[in-house]
Amino acid sequence: MKFIHRLSYYLTGFGVGIILLLFFLGGKKTSCDWGLDARVLKNIRLKERVVNQEALSYFENKKIDTSAISKILQTGDVDFKKSDIEAKPCKIYHIEGEYKSKKLGMIFENCDSIVRLKKVFDLE
Numbered sequence: 001m002k003f004i005h006r007l008s009y010y011l012t013g014f015g016v017g018i019i020l021l022l023f024f025l026g027g028k029k030t031s032c033d034w035g036l037d038a039r040v041l042k043n044i045r046l047k048e049r050v051v052n053q054e055a056l057s058y059f060e061n062k063k064i065d066t067s068a069i070s071k072i073l074q075t076g077d078v079d080f081k082k083s084d085i086e087a088k089p090c091k092i093y094h095i096e097g098e099y100k101s102k103k104l105g106m107i108f109e110n111c112d113s114i115v116r117l118k119k120v121f122d123l124e
Contacts, residue, residue: 090110
């Protein structure tokens with residue numbers, strides 16, 4: 001069998017497979033959170049959040065809405081060098097992100113059932 005025939009069979013099967021995947025997975029809320037950052041952020045987003053008084057006062061002083069927490073948990077980055085992932089009983093994550101052209105850093109304490117926002121600070 002010539003190479004061009006094998007290539008056409010391969011591309012036909014590949015195309016049918018893609019169409020089947022789009023058909024079966026198209027309407028579902030599937031996500032591909034395979035990266036380490038994405039898994040940590042998703043884990044924090046799914047749990048109940050408790051905001052420390054220090055963090056609330058930062059938001060009030062800077063006149064920033066607390067929706068910045070959700071925004072940074074969607075688009076932010078986890079800095080694993082500054083995080084303490086070996087801490088017991090709750091891991092501590094340093095997350096950086098941008099909200100309305102302002103760079104913020106947040107420190108979260110990620111426990112089994114809840115997440116505490118311990119501190120919020122400017123990065124600049």
